[in-house]
Amino acid sequence: MSTREIDRIxxxxxxxxxxxxxxxxxxxxxxLKAITFEGLGDHVFEDDRAGRxxxxxxxxxxAGARILLxxxxxxxxxxxxHAPQALKRWGIDACVGQSFAEIFRGNALAIGLACVTAPHDxxxxxxxxxxxxxxxxxxxxxxxxxxxxxxxxxxxTVEDQVRDALLAGTWDATGLxxxxxxxxxxxxxxxxxxxxx
Amino acid sequence: xxxTLLKKVWDLHTVRPLSTGQxxxxxxxxxxxxxxxxxxxxxxxxxxxxxxxxxRTFATTDHIIPTRDQGRPFAxxxxxxxxxxxxxxxGEFGIPFWNLDSDRQGIVHVIGPExxxxxxxxxxxxxxxxxxxxxxxxxxxxxxxxxxxxxxxASQSLAISPLKVRRISIDGELGAGVFAKDVVxxxxxxxxxxxxxxxxxxxxxxxxxxxxxxxxxxxxxxxIEGGARVGYVNPDETTFDYLRGRPxxxxxxxFDRAVSWWRSMASDPGADYDDVVAIQGADIxxxxxxxxxxxxxxxxxGRIPTAGSDGGVAEALxxxxxxxxxxxxxxxxxxAFVGSCTNSRLSDxxxxxxxxxxxxxxxxxxxxxVPGSQAVRTAAxxxxxxxxxxxAGFEWRGAxxxxxxxxNPDRLEGRQVCASSSNRNFKGRQGSPTGRTLLMSPAxxxxxxxxxxxxxxxxxLPESGP
Ligand code: SF4
Numbered sequence: 001m002s003t004r005e006i007d008r009i010x011x012x013x014x015x016x017x018x019x020x021x022x023x024x025x026x027x028x029x030x031x032l033k034a035i036t037f038e039g040l041g042d043h044v045f046e047d048d049r050a051g052r053x054x055x056x057x058x059x060x061x062x063a064g065a066r067i068l069l070x071x072x073x074x075x076x077x078x079x080x081x082h083a084p085q086a087l088k089r090w091g092i093d094a095c096v097g098q099s100f101a102e103i104f105r106g107n108a109l110a111i112g113l114a115c116v117t118a119p120h121d122x123x124x125x126x127x128x129x130x131x132x133x134x135x136x137x138x139x140x141x142x143x144x145x146x147x148x149x150x151x152x153x154x155x156x157t158v159e160d161q162v163r164d165a166l167l168a169g170t171w172d173a174t175g176l177x178x179x180x181x182x183x184x185x186x187x188x189x190x191x192x193x194x195x196x197x
Numbered sequence: 198x199x200x201t202l203l204k205k206v207w208d209l210h211t212v213r214p215l216s217t218g219q220x221x222x223x224x225x226x227x228x229x230x231x232x233x234x235x236x237x238x239x240x241x242x243x244x245x246x247x248x249x250x251x252x253r254t255f256a257t258t259d260h261i262i263p264t265r266d267q268g269r270p271f272a273x274x275x276x277x278x279x280x281x282x283x284x285x286x287x288g289e290f291g292i293p294f295w296n297l298d299s300d301r302q303g304i305v306h307v308i309g310p311e312x313x314x315x316x317x318x319x320x321x322x323x324x325x326x327x328x329x330x331x332x333x334x335x336x337x338x339x340x341x342x343x344x345x346x347x348x349x350x351a352s353q354s355l356a357i358s359p360l361k362v363r364r365i366s367i368d369g370e371l372g373a374g375v376f377a378k379d380v381v382x383x384x385x386x387x388x389x390x391x392x393x394x395x396x397x398x399x400x401x402x403x404x405x406x407x408x409x410x411x412x413x414x415x416x417x418x419x420x421i422e423g424g425a426r427v428g429y430v431n432p433d434e435t436t437f438d439y440l441r442g443r444p445x446x447x448x449x450x451x452f453d454r455a456v457s458w459w460r461s462m463a464s465d466p467g468a469d470y471d472d473v474v475a476i477q478g479a480d481i482x483x484x485x486x487x488x489x490x491x492x493x494x495x496x497x498x499g500r501i502p503t504a505g506s507d508g509g510v511a512e513a514l515x516x517x518x519x520x521x522x523x524x525x526x527x528x529x530x531x532x533a534f535v536g537s538c539t540n541s542r543l544s545d546x547x548x549x550x551x552x553x554x555x556x557x558x559x560x561x562x563x564x565x566x567v568p569g570s571q572a573v574r575t576a577a578x579x580x581x582x583x584x585x586x587x588x589a590g591f592e593w594r595g596a597x598x599x600x601x602x603x604x605n606p607d608r609l610e611g612r613q614v615c616a617s618s619s620n621r622n623f624k625g626r627q628g629s630p631t632g633r634t635l636l637m638s639p640a641x642x643x644x645x646x647x648x649x650x651x652x653x654x655x656x657x658l659p660e661s662g663p
Contacts, residue, residue, distance in 0.1 A: 035235035177352035187223040197451040
């Protein structure tokens with residue numbers, strides 16, 4: 001089974017400022033008309049970037065970043081799994097923000113994209129720091145619930161369920177659901193409409 | 198304490214509790230379509246996993262197909278690629294697929310019940326939020342994301358968080374010209390678009406008891422617009438009569454055994470509900486949405502609310518170009534759409550045709566009627582409904598999702614206003630980023646098409662018996 005345990009995520013950061021950034025902005029609807037998630041990374045924030053030449057995702061200084069820094073209610077709106085997929089395929093492995101929309105966070109977890117939170121001022125400070133020095137190294141430890149930046153250790157919040165799933169590699173539900181397939185077969189054989197009336 | 202249908206179905210289908218606090222539930226029926234599945238199949242392939250129960254998954258195509266000019270390849274290469282992928286995936290994994298050339302093709306939520314695939318006491322999943330529709334027959338039906346489609350294909354099960362049950366009782370009687378669509382718009386208006394979060398909605402009461410399965414499907418369809426995870430109606434004689442003789446329903450003596458099991462799955466009298474809501478049927482008017490979510494509706498004789506300090510209302514009014522305080526009646530429309538998994542079944546088309554018969558669509562209105570399935574289309578043509586619509590100036594199309602969403606050639610242009618029997622009035626939903634949607638019943642859509650503006654269908658009802 002291709003489950004993978006996720007604890008430490010290290011790399012540079014990319015800040016996208018603004019509250020209520022919805023999934024339509026992360027990946028516009030027209031890119032849902034496709035048979036793969038592949039290539040979605042190229043279109044992340046496409047319409048936002050078209051409207052603004054200095055968008056962080058168009059800025060070469062942030063190329064290769066692994067940790068996305070965001071503000072309030074990130075990922076609101078449509079439930080499309082394409083949104084976390086697009087971020088992940090661009091190269092993002094963790095999001096650190098003030099808060100996340102519930103469905104986005106669930107979809108992100110299902111693909112092993114960690115979302116953790118920190119207070120407004122902390123996020124603001126991190127964003128400013130990364131904007132001033134995009135090469136700043138960040139390291140997120142889920143086990144320790146801590147983000148290291150320039151040797152500073154910043155406490156982050158992550159629910160037990162999410163943290164455990166990432167640490168144990170059970171974020172990919174397929175593995176969990178196939179764990180004991182004989183039990184699934186057992187249920188199938190007792191359900192009257194499967195067994196036959 | 199008695200148990201609800203939800204609880205009975207949950208207990209029967211439980212594989213095991215998960216460490217995450219969720220429950221692994223066996224899924225009895227999996228329905229798939231072209232939009233949310235290609236990636237799921239690719240994930241299976243890349244992991245070398247097969248489909249666990251290929252005979253419990255069924256496929257059709259509905260979202261991206263044109264409702265006319267269906268010759269292959271489609272003019273839109275992306276649509277062509279999506280349909281080809283589904284054909285390939287179903288072939289490779291041995292999944293039955295009703296394609297455009299099958300008389301069983303149609304909107305996934307229309308064909309499930311129609312074919313008798315959807316049955317009481319089942320768990321059902323489909324990569325589409327309106328899967329709640331299937332609850333009309335007493336099933337527990339979940340709309341899921343693409344990774345979960347993969348999970349169901351791989352394991353025939355899902356990790357689901359526990360749900361509360363809210364009983365919504367619609368008592369008394371509905372007035373003439375008031376339909377199932379108005380009932381569900383009223384419910385969402387009263388309880389809010391987030392009101393059902395974490396809940397299953399159980400619909401009951403005299404009004405629901407008297408409803409046909411078609412009407413119950415309309416109500417359950419929009420459960421999701423009220424924030425509920427699933428919606429259902431307890432199975433009863435109406436349900437059993439509907440299922441008798443359908444292609445996938447049990448036959449002969451097996452049918453009788455099925456009925457006694459189905460009956461046993463209904464909520465017990467005195468079942469334990471987390472919440473109870475009662476609404477008087479007589480209080481419900483034909484309803485119309487004026488805003489940008491399905492909770493923003495008003496009775497047709499009412500007025501559009503004023504914004505006051507509510508930023509949500511202000512944003513909606515600005516987008517819709519409507520003025521708070523104005524009557525909703527008289528709002529001009531450009532397009533009229535009868536269709537979608539909410540209201541595209543035979544009884545919906547009959548109600549719309551009853552209004553349209555012998556009259557003409559207003560000159561400035563483009564009107565289309567899109568049956569939900571090929572079977573609905575054939576049955577409607579056998580009754581001559583296609584001619585009624587054509588003679589009145591409606592376009593008569595092939596089966597599909599059509600103008601419900603922006604993934605096929607049927608779409609709004611610019612700031613057009615559409616009277617629509619569909620389920621979502623979100624900004625841009627019908628294909629133009631600035632297009633505007635007014636949700637209402639099919640009969641109200643037909644009446645609006647004739648008048649060229651929102652009008653009270655009760656004044657347009659032909660003289661007839663009760
Ligand atoms: S008709 Fe509309 S809501 Fe229903 S399945 Fe199709 S696109 Fe979704």
